[in-house]
Amino acid sequence: MKVSANLVPYEDIGLGIRQYDSGLDKEVLDDIFELCRYTLPCPHHPGFQCSIFGDPRDKILKVFNHPSIQKLEESFVKCCQSYWNLEVDHEVTGWVYLSWTDSPHSKPFWHRHAEDFYRLSGVLYLTLPEDAETTWFSRHYDLEKKDFFSLPHVTNKWFIFPSMMNHLPGHPGNSNEMRICIAADYWIK
Numbered sequence: 001m002k003v004s005a006n007l008v009p010y011e012d013i014g015l016g017i018r019q020y021d022s023g024l025d026k027e028v029l030d031d032i033f034e035l036c037r038y039t040l041p042c043p044h045h046p047g048f049q050c051s052i053f054g055d056p057r058d059k060i061l062k063v064f065n066h067p068s069i070q071k072l073e074e075s076f077v078k079c080c081q082s083y084w085n086l087e088v089d090h091e092v093t094g095w096v097y098l099s100w101t102d103s104p105h106s107k108p109f110w111h112r113h114a115e116d117f118y119r120l121s122g123v124l125y126l127t128l129p130e131d132a133e134t135t136w137f138s139r140h141y142d143l144e145k146k147d148f149f150s151l152p153h154v155t156n157k158w159f160i161f162p163s164m165m166n167h168l169p170g171h172p173g174n175s176n177e178m179r180i181c182i183a184a185d186y187w188i189k
Ligand SMILES: [Fe+2]
Pocket: 111, 112, 113, 167, 183
């Protein structure tokens, strides 16, 4: 474990969530878009989502090892190392989540990705329709309390947060355009 990673500039957007530039150029982002837009639903997860890097359990999308997906993974790892200011043996997993107004699959639900502090999560929106929601955060996910926090409506940024934080993927809006979200986890081995 090496304290002191290459630090990447970020914006502190609240609740300990940081916003980083992905550093990915248009060509790479276009590649990722083309690879991800035809994803099929993985039988193990709700909605249209499947793995794209890390643990290739479902292998539905078959984009593992594509150079642009590798760049996406590297950019996520770089942000996580910077967040913790730590270079450490780690594991990583990334997946894509597609949603649109008439999506026939099950609705997203409040969840978290870990029960300990040694895991970070990231979200990057590849596309975000104008009226789509981003991702909601709350300690008390009681709709009546309305004490929610949502990520800024911007694409191609990594939002990095502790995986213990409860969150809810937002609604894709009413345009029926595709909301394409890349999500990933990074943890110490
Ligand atoms: Fe999540």
